[in-house]
Amino acid sequence: MSIPRLTDAEVSALLAAHPEWTLRADGKALERELRFADFNEAFGFMTRVALYADKADHHPEWFNVYNRVQITLTTHDADGLSARDAAMVEAIAGMTGG
Numbered sequence: 001m002s003i004p005r006l007t008d009a010e011v012s013a014l015l016a017a018h019p020e021w022t023l024r025a026d027g028k029a030l031e032r033e034l035r036f037a038d039f040n041e042a043f044g045f046m047t048r049v050a051l052y053a054d055k056a057d058h059h060p061e062w063f064n065v066y067n068r069v070q071i072t073l074t075t076h077d078a079d080g081l082s083a084r085d086a087a088m089v090e091a092i093a094g095m096t097g098g
């Protein structure tokens with residue numbers, strides 16, 4: 001299923017509103033690293049994101065070691081960024097306060 005990609009202006013606005021994210025060099029994904037107090041906090045965050053992702057049918061690519069979580073957001077069906085990635089950025093901001 002093809003999903004429309006965000007426009008460059010939409011991506012710029014999203015990054016301006018959420019400077020903790022960076023645009024991957026190929027312009028097709030957003031990346032962020034989060035650090036938590038400990039593994040328990042990190043995994044609790046991942047659990048919340050996982051529940052959101054399953055409900056949204058939009059899944060992150062991520063890596064976790066101890067208190068660090070590296071997240072990459074992209075829409076495979078769009079071969080780039082879509083409104084689903086923007087929605088997940090907002091959802092994660094709500095979970096982390098930023």
Ligand SMILES: C[C@H](O)[C@H](O)[C@H]1CNC2=NC(N)=NC(=O)C2=N1
Nearest residue numbers: 057058059060074075076077078
């Ligand atoms: C069939 C299923 O709806 C699709 O594969 C969904 C699942 N989760 C997804 N997650 C992400 N990040 N991109 C997608 O294109 C995507 N597509």
